[in-house]
Amino acid sequence: MGRVIYAWPVASSRRVTTYEVLLDDAGTLSCECPAFIFCKAGQPRTCRHVREKHAEAVEILRRFKAGLALPPKPTLAPAPRMPLKKAVGDGLVDAIAAVEL
Numbered sequence: 001m002g003r004v005i006y007a008w009p010v011a012s013s014r015r016v017t018t019y020e021v022l023l024d025d026a027g028t029l030s031c032e033c034p035a036f037i038f039c040k041a042g043q044p045r046t047c048r049h050v051r052e053k054h055a056e057a058v059e060i061l062r063r064f065k066a067g068l069a070l071p072p073k074p075t076l077a078p079a080p081r082m083p084l085k086k087a088v089g090d091g092l093v094d095a096i097a098a099v100e101l
């Protein structure tokens with residue numbers, strides 16, 4: 001692993017944990033998730049996060065090598081919210097009660 005030039009926060013499949021996908025100055029992507037770390041011997045080391053970021057990584061590496069500014073480090077999209085009940089009559093009260101619980 002060379003010098004890390006970029007990192008993306010990514011969520012575990014159940015969004016319980018956050019990992020980082022790292023890109024180094026040699027163009028190598030790595031990930032902190034178990035699928036990447038504990039890959040089977042003889043298998044190419046990858047995971048769905050690395051595959052997800054591959055196209056972006058190509059562009060970032062291109063910018064890095066051209067001496068261009070890299071985009072700001074992305075933040076993780078918030079977890080999807082539970083849908084609130086319809087805000088009609090008693091439903092509104094239910095929705096507020098659910099939030100406060």
Ligand SMILES: [Zn+2]
Nearest residue numbers: 031033047049
């Ligand atoms: Zn991963």
